[in-house]
Amino acid sequence: MTSTSDYDLVILGGGAAAFAAITEASRRDLSTAIVNTGLPIGGTCVNVGCVPSKHLLAVAENGASASENPFGAVKYPEEPTVDWVDALDGTDDLVEGFRQENYVDVAEHFETDIYEGYGQLTDDTTIEVVDGADERARITGEKALVATGSSPWAPPIDGLDDVDYYTSETILEERDLPESIVMIGGGYIALEWGQVLHRVGVDMTILQRSERVLSGMEGQIGREMQRAFEEEGIEVITGNDFQRVRMLAADGGAEAVQSGVAVETVVDGTERTVAGDALFVATGVQPNSEGIGLETVGVEMNDDGTVHVDEHFQTTNPDIYAAGDVIGEPELETVAAKEGNHAIKNAFGSAEHSSAGRSSERSPREDDEGVSINYDAVPAVVFTSPEVAAVGTTELEYMDEHGACSCRTVQMEDVPRAKAVKNTDGLVQVVKHHETDEIVGVHMVGPRAADMIMEATLAVKFGLTVDDIIDTVHPFPTFSEAFKHACQAFRRDTSTMSCCVE
Numbered sequence: 001m002t003s004t005s006d007y008d009l010v011i012l013g014g015g016a017a018a019f020a021a022i023t024e025a026s027r028r029d030l031s032t033a034i035v036n037t038g039l040p041i042g043g044t045c046v047n048v049g050c051v052p053s054k055h056l057l058a059v060a061e062n063g064a065s066a067s068e069n070p071f072g073a074v075k076y077p078e079e080p081t082v083d084w085v086d087a088l089d090g091t092d093d094l095v096e097g098f099r100q101e102n103y104v105d106v107a108e109h110f111e112t113d114i115y116e117g118y119g120q121l122t123d124d125t126t127i128e129v130v131d132g133a134d135e136r137a138r139i140t141g142e143k144a145l146v147a148t149g150s151s152p153w154a155p156p157i158d159g160l161d162d163v164d165y166y167t168s169e170t171i172l173e174e175r176d177l178p179e180s181i182v183m184i185g186g187g188y189i190a191l192e193w194g195q196v197l198h199r200v201g202v203d204m205t206i207l208q209r210s211e212r213v214l215s216g217m218e219g220q221i222g223r224e225m226q227r228a229f230e231e232e233g234i235e236v237i238t239g240n241d242f243q244r245v246r247m248l249a250a251d252g253g254a255e256a257v258q259s260g261v262a263v264e265t266v267v268d269g270t271e272r273t274v275a276g277d278a279l280f281v282a283t284g285v286q287p288n289s290e291g292i293g294l295e296t297v298g299v300e301m302n303d304d305g306t307v308h309v310d311e312h313f314q315t316t317n318p319d320i321y322a323a324g325d326v327i328g329e330p331e332l333e334t335v336a337a338k339e340g341n342h343a344i345k346n347a348f349g350s351a352e353h354s355s356a357g358r359s360s361e362r363s364p365r366e367d368d369e370g371v372s373i374n375y376d377a378v379p380a381v382v383f384t385s386p387e388v389a390a391v392g393t394t395e396l397e398y399m400d401e402h403g404a405c406s407c408r409t410v411q412m413e414d415v416p417r418a419k420a421v422k423n424t425d426g427l428v429q430v431v432k433h434h435e436t437d438e439i440v441g442v443h444m445v446g447p448r449a450a451d452m453i454m455e456a457t458l459a460v461k462f463g464l465t466v467d468d469i470i471d472t473v474h475p476f477p478t479f480s481e482a483f484k485h486a487c488q489a490f491r492r493d494t495s496t497m498s499c500c501v502e
Contacts, residue, residue, distance in 0.1 A: 005113070007031040009344070010127050010141035012119050012292060015043020016333045017147035017324035017340030019106060024344040026110040033139045034112055035119035035127050038288065042103040043149050044325070045333040048169040051098050052091045053192055057383055059087045060199035068232075070422035082200040085175050115139065121146075121293035125319050143319055143347045146299070146307055147340060148292060150285035150325035155184070159245040163261050165279040168193060177202055178277035182263055185282035186213035186238065188382040191225065193282060195384050198234050205235040205274055207263060212238055214382065218394045218443035220409065220429060225445060228386055228425050237274070241266040248275060287326045304328070312370040313343040321347050330378055338373055346370040376440075377461035381450040386412075386425045389453035392441035392460040398431050406434040408489035410482060412446040417477035423447045430456075430466065430486040437465040439487075448479045456483055466490050 009025050011018045014036030022032045039047045063082035107114055117132020125144040129137045152167035154160055166174065166181070168189050179202065183194055186208025198204040206213070206229070212222030213229075213236060226236045248260035261279040265272050287306045294301060300308045300316040306328040313321045323339035325331040382388035398405045413424035426446025432439050442456035459469060466487040474484050485494055 004126075004138040004140060005033065007033045007113075007139060007141045009033075009143050009145065009347075010125060010139045011035070011145045011147055012121065012127055013037060013043070013145075013147035013149060013288075013324070013326070014041045014103070014114070015039075015147060015149050015324060015336065016045055017149075017336040017343075018043070018145070019103060020337035020340035021145050021147065021323070021344050022107065022110050022112045024341045025348075028344075028348060030348065032110065032112045033115065033141070034107065035115045035117065035129055035134075035139065037117070037119050037148060037292075038151075039149075040099060041107070041114065042099045046098045046102065047095060048172060050333055051095055052172055053168070053196070054383055055091050055094050056087060056196045057192060057385075059090070060196045061385055064199040084177055084200055087200070088172065088175065091172070113139075119292065121297045121299070121320070124297055124317070143321065145340065145343055145347075146289075146292070146294070146315070146320060146322040146326060147324045147336070148288040148326045149336075150287050150331055152281070153284050153286035154281050155242075155283050157184075157242045157245055160281070163245055163247045163279060164258055165261070165281045167281055171197075171280065179203060180205075180276040181278045181280050182207065182261060182274050182276035183280040183282055184242070184263065185280075185284070186210065186215065186222075186236075187282065187284060188214065188380075188388075189284075190280075190282035191229070191382055191384050191388075193280065194234055195229070195232075197280075198232065203276070205237065205276060207240050207242075207265065207274060208236070208238045209240050209242065210238065214388065217380070217388070217390050218429060218441075219396065220427060221388055221390065221443055221445055224425070224427055225382075225384070225386075225388060228445075237265075237267060237272075239267055243271075245279065285325060285331055287328065289326055302328070311372040312346040313339055314346065330375065330380065332378070332380070335373070335375075335378055342371045342373065374461070377457060379453045379457045381453065383450060386423075386446050387449040388445050389449040389456075390441075390443040391453055391457045392439070393431055394441055394443065395429070395431055398440065402434060404434065405431060406490070407431045408486050410485045410489055410494060412479075412482060414494070415477075415479065415482045415485060417479050417481065418447065420477055421447075428482040428486045430483070430490075432466050432490065436463075437467065437490075438463045439466060439469070442483065442486075444482070446479065446482065452480050452483060455480060 008030035009032045011034045014034050025032045066076040115134040117129035117134045119127045122128045126140040183206045194204050194206050214222040242265050244264040247258045250257045250259035260277050262275040289305050298317045302308050307322040307326050309322050309327050321343040323343045324336035379391040395405045395407050409429040412418040412426040418424045429443045431441035439459040469487040474481050
């Protein structure tokens with residue numbers, strides 16, 4: 001028997017955007033319900049994305065510490081090894097703890113009802129669970145939020161559908177790793193997983209369609225990362241024109257058994273075949289927008305399948321909002337959370353708060369514009385070693401707009417802290433406005449770049465100039481001085497500068 005429950009807000013999806021939404025809704029004393037579709041509660045980040053991959057990156061980095069030790073004074077009696085099964089068990093325990101503490105317990109705290117199963121929008125802001133544990137449940141809200149996230153996407157390469165391959169989700173289920181893997185893709189997922197697998201003993205070859213890895217970022221970044229990966233022993237082949245993927249079969253009697261995979265490609269006009277024991281496809285993601293009833297309730301999609309929203313995250317149905325990966329780039333957990341928060345603010349208007357911090361009443365929106373996000377001030381990070389981080393405009397983007405670029409780059413090998421600890425891979429580039437000197441973009445490769453990027457993000461967000469950074473005292477010796485040195489390069493020859501010159 002179908003039962004229907006009414007709420008102020010109903011959400012399709014159970015990841016970062018959904019939980020940011022119920023957090024904001026709780027401040028307004030709104031009743032909320034989630035239909036969790038696909039991955040376990042918590043979505044991509046906690047289950048198959050940020051949490052497991054960063055844990056395994058740390059495991060792999062510690063496993064590689066002996067072979068990459070730069071100090072002759074440090075001796076290792078033997079090379080450390082990584083027990084992959086034990087690493088996965090630790091990952092599973094970590095994910096389970098995060099899921100319980102950061103999602104299940106949070107939903108309970110906010111008195112959010114969770115329905116498990118495949119949900120569809122069936123009538124304006126009504127969601128019906130059509131399959132799963134809570135099949136036939138129907139929930140209706142004053143407003144609805146679509147936050148169904150994304151899934152790994154495979155490109156249309158001839159033969160790919162006929163072979164078995166890993167993705168960033170399925171690799172977490174593999175307890176017995178092959179000796180060699182060919183990876184198609186050169187973005188952040190490919191680089192992070194490529195390094196993890198290489199450092200736990202897999203022979204890795206990365207094939208990228210573009211002329212450089214991390215093709216969506218500043219050009220120097222990709223070239224530096226390719227150099228670092230090749231120095232570590234990971235083969236990187238760029239500029240691929242993929243022709244076909246085929247199975248290498250072993251003798252399995254009447255039925256062929258896959259014993260390997262070959263990728264047929266053309267590089268610089270030359271045909272090549274790259275073979276390995278297994279294939280890993282890391283070519284991006286696709287929005288989870290099909291089959292959830294969007295057409296039924298008048299929600300339009302873009303040509304790439306993402307949900308069409310305005311700058312306030314409202315869809316073409318005025319009572320339905322959308323946030324997170326399902327609306328497109330940048331597909332980042334922190335961005336999804338911010339979008340989910342803003343969607344609720346825009347859907348229900350501003351709230352007045354009691355001294356306890358909870359909403360005392362719903363009030364009209366303070367202005368007619370609502371809240372939106374400045375995506376130019378959103379940092380992106382790749383958690384490889386060395387790390388990659390970037391925010392704002394690239395050199396090429398600036399040149400396309402202004403015809404020239406006012407840019408400076410410093411190498412990490414010229415930064416005192418990097419030299420002192422013998423960790424000198426990388427660079428920092430600063431892009432500034434040619435008239436105002438305001439910093440409009442910063443791009444980094446190097447140790448702790450993921451942490452250093454926040455100073456640059458504040459500079460881009462608040463329009464700080466290179467002189468503002470120069471005039472700010474930085475602790476010595478730190479990696480953060482690299483950003484300051486890049487700013488100083490606009491004013492002086494940094495090769496003739498002593499360590500602490502301001």
